[in-house]
Amino acid sequence: MKLWKRLNLTMMNRICLFVLLLCCSCYRVQDKIQPQINYRLEEKYLDELKPAFAPISDAEKREEWGKEYLIALAFAKEMDLYRAVSTFKRASILVPEEKETRKLEIQYNIILCYFLAKKYEDVVITFERSELDHIDKSFTTFHDLLIVLYSSYLQIGDLDKANTALDLLKKNYPKTAEKIDLSMALIQPDIERAECLAQNTPYQEDITLMLDAYAKNKKSINKAKALNAFIPGAGYLYVGQKKAALTSFLINGLFIGAATHFFLNGQISAGLLTTSFEFGWYFGGIHGAGLEARYYNERVYEEMASSVMNHYRLFPVFSLQYGF
Incomplete structure (x- = not known):
């Protein structure tokens, strides 16, 4: 009889563990981070770039379109995009x-203008409605347009057209293509690709140090979820969210205590209702801890990558040859 009870208990433990793992798997958090890495673009940078096109003539200035064009240039130079x-x-x-x-x-x-304002969808829409898809190297800003298109298509997730633009860059401007490819690998980020592309460049050492530092400082999403599964709130504490950790611990403890009280006093319905609330908080806390770990990693990567990329001017915008 004792053996049967022991076997029964072992079976119940396995079932409970299976249910726990099944529920945790439903709350999967993607490991891939989506950092928002921003460049610092000042007016003086655009002032340093030479104008792309010949100034309009006196006759053109007297025409309505010419007047509008001059006003638009003035706005653009002031970054009033x-x-x-x-x-x-x-x-x-x-x-x-x-x-x-x-x-x-x-x-x-x-x-x-749309590119400088980071309106990448507008860049693509405007280009595809324009006649610029027929230009070649004879057009003054062909080099810059390829940079703008590659970056924009990549940002909106159109990899086929992004690769087409990159192939044209590689064919016509190979050095620019290498730098832009590295830039986008850091922005996405594709860490293995970034390490490979950074080799034999003036910034290889700093990029390698930055990526190594990120690898050491990032938090494990699975570890955050596991900690929160064993002790509600521990996963939040792992990523430095002390207030969230305390809140999670107290709320889960409150529901567990309340459910136990109801069951011990024969109030089964109230106990089941409270237990259902506890399940929601418990599994939601596991998912939340995983998300917080990912957010933590994104903030760490953003800070590190932004510093290196701004220092070496690795953002695509810094490879442009012409301004307004």
């Missing part, structure tokens, strides 16, 4: 059909 786009669009509408080159120049300036 919203008004610059609106004014460039008016110039694009007013410019005569025979001035095909000027129309292309205006369309490019609109795309550049």
Whole structure:
């Protein structure tokens, strides 16, 4: 009889463990981080870049489109990008059909404004509606346009078109392509690819040190979830969220205590209801601890990568050759 009870208890333990693992698997948190790495772009940087296109003539200045174009350029140079786009669009509408080159120049300036404003979907939409898909190396900003398109297509997840732009960069501007490829590997991030692309570059040592430091400082998502599964709140404490850890511990303890009280006093319905609430908090806490670990890793990577990339000007925008 004792043996049967012992076997029965062992079976129940296995069932409970299976249920626990099954529930935890339903709350899977992706390991891949999605950091928001930003560059610091100042007006003086754009001032350092030479204008892409020839100044408009005195005759063009007297035309309505020419007036709008000059105003748009002034807005763009001041980084007032919203008004610059609106004014460039008016110039694009007013410019005569025979001035095909000027129309292309205006369309490019609109795309550049969207890119500087990090409106990557607008970059793609504007490009695909323009006549710029027919240009070649003879167009002044062909180099810059490829950078803008590669970065933008990659940001919106259109890998096929991003790779097409990158192939054109590799074919026509191989050194730029290498730098841009490394930049995007760091931004995404694709750490193994970044380590490979950084080899034999002036910034290899600092990038390697940065990636090693990140590997040492990042938190394990699975460990955070496991800790929170064994002791509610421990996973949050692991990633430095002390208030969340205390809240999780107290709420789970409160529900467990309440459920125990109800069951001991024969209030089965109240006990079951309280237990259902506890299950929600318990498994939600496991999922939340995993998310907090991922957020922690994202913040750590953002801080480290932003510092290195801004120092070496590795963002795609810093490879542009022309301004407004």
